[in-house]
Amino acid sequence: MKHINDVIASARHIFGDVNGGRPQNHIRRADPYGAGQILISTLRLSFIPCVFCIFFCFLLSGCGKVGVLPADNDGGVSGQEDRGKITIGLSQIGSESDWRMASTASVTAAFSSSAGYDLIFDDAQQKQENQLKAIREFIDQGVDYIVLDPVVESGWDSVLSEAKEAGIPVVVYDRRIEVEDDSLYACWIGSDFKLEGERACVWLSEYLESKGVSRNINIADIQGTIGASAQIGRTAALEEAVMLNKNWRIIAQDSGDFTTAKGKEVMTAMLEKYGSDINVVYAENDNMAYGAIEALEARGYKAGVDIDNGEFLVVSFDATHTGLQMTLDGKIAVNTECNPLYGPRLTEIIETLEAGGDVEKETYIEEEQFSGISYIGTIQVRNRPYTVTPLTEDLLSNRKY
Numbered sequence: 001m002k003h004i005n006d007v008i009a010s011a012r013h014i015f016g017d018v019n020g021g022r023p024q025n026h027i028r029r030a031d032p033y034g035a036g037q038i039l040i041s042t043l044r045l046s047f048i049p050c051v052f053c054i055f056f057c058f059l060l061s062g063c064g065k066v067g068v069l070p071a072d073n074d075g076g077v078s079g080q081e082d083r084g085k086i087t088i089g090l091s092q093i094g095s096e097s098d099w100r101m102a103s104t105a106s107v108t109a110a111f112s113s114s115a116g117y118d119l120i121f122d123d124a125q126q127k128q129e130n131q132l133k134a135i136r137e138f139i140d141q142g143v144d145y146i147v148l149d150p151v152v153e154s155g156w157d158s159v160l161s162e163a164k165e166a167g168i169p170v171v172v173y174d175r176r177i178e179v180e181d182d183s184l185y186a187c188w189i190g191s192d193f194k195l196e197g198e199r200a201c202v203w204l205s206e207y208l209e210s211k212g213v214s215r216n217i218n219i220a221d222i223q224g225t226i227g228a229s230a231q232i233g234r235t236a237a238l239e240e241a242v243m244l245n246k247n248w249r250i251i252a253q254d255s256g257d258f259t260t261a262k263g264k265e266v267m268t269a270m271l272e273k274y275g276s277d278i279n280v281v282y283a284e285n286d287n288m289a290y291g292a293i294e295a296l297e298a299r300g301y302k303a304g305v306d307i308d309n310g311e312f313l314v315v316s317f318d319a320t321h322t323g324l325q326m327t328l329d330g331k332i333a334v335n336t337e338c339n340p341l342y343g344p345r346l347t348e349i350i351e352t353l354e355a356g357g358d359v360e361k362e363t364y365i366e367e368e369q370f371s372g373i374s375y376i377g378t379i380q381v382r383n384r385p386y387t388v389t390p391l392t393e394d395l396l397s398n399r400k401y
């Protein structure tokens with residue numbers, strides 16, 4: 001005797017999955033296609049019991065041959081055959097940095113077909129207009145969830161209202177959004193970018209103090225994409241630190257859009273104007289740090305920590321493999337992590353929502369900080385100690401991205 005769930009699963013297997021095997025609350029679109037869509041949805045609801053009745057009669061009559069369910073009907077994880085695929089519309093910012101590539105690899109691997117997902121992936125090439133267009137297409141396609149990494153914080157109210165009206169939950173990750181009504185998204189998970197910046201600045205202040213440097217420190221800030229949470233938080237932290245450290249000043253500030261090429265271009269322009277007056281380069285991500293270091297070296301300058309002897313102290317963020325290699329080589333003084341491995345975190349959220357569970361509205365992820373200078377082992381930020389991990393070859397060889 002087959003367990004009822006097996007019978008139901010067999011029915012789905014033989015008759016096809018009339019509702020994708022998904023709970024009925026997933027038939028929840030407002031009617032983006034007009035009344036026809038609602039009609040189809042209603043027909044589907046009444047079609048399900050009919051299908052099962054026919055199937056049971058078929059079994060009782062002895063004519064039915066209950067097929068043996070394939071052990072793994074889509075190469076998926078156990079239980080996936082019960083619910084059909086979950087369709088995810090994922091709007092990714094672009095491919096501007098090593099961090100971004102690692103993040104894309106993580107999320108696309110997690111939302112795999114074998115894990116029970118149909119992933120519709122869109123690369124917005126760093127343009128919000130492309131993200132808005134992609135989200136509207138996801139709504140039209142009737143995806144089950146929209147997963148969004150927003151290029152900038154503002155400008156999402158209308159499109160997310162449309163998603164809400166269509167009954168599609170939106171999960172935001174990495175960068176944040178600013179919306180009037182926070183019911184427009186299910187939850188956000190990401191970095192505390194301001195904290196990252198504060199940790200970088202406290203490290204810098206500790207380092208300068210340890211070297212007894214009390215003269216004026218001129219800082220060049222190569223910012224990320226203006227309006228992005230990662231830029232807003234990291235820039236704000238630096239500006240606050242400049243207020244606290246009376247001998248610090250920002251003498252140049254411009255956006256390098258988180259890319260190596262723009263980072264190099266901006267650094268070149270800053271060097272033309274200020275040359276060796278610059279002591280510290282605060283690059284708001286690793287790729288812009290690579291670009292800045294290329295620009296420095298092209299002009300015969302050196303990236304290092306000996307600012308009294310004309311070296312440019314480079315502060316960076318992300319802690320990608322190349323960024324950490326440069327940190328180990330002494331070209332980047334301190335590298336504060338921004339962790340890109342969101343795949344498993346996002347699938348956990350989707351699975352919880354799917355099971356009808358509650359998710360935290362906002363979750364900050366824990367991040368690390370690395371330096372080639374080992375004597376600053378701990379720093380105090382927001383009244384809490386944070387470890388600065390001394391970088392080693394071993395640590396680097398085990399780094400995933």
Ligand code: AHR
Binds near residue numbers: 098230317338
């Ligand atoms: O949003 C995360 C930031 O965006 C990373 O620091 C950066 O490298 C990326 O492009």
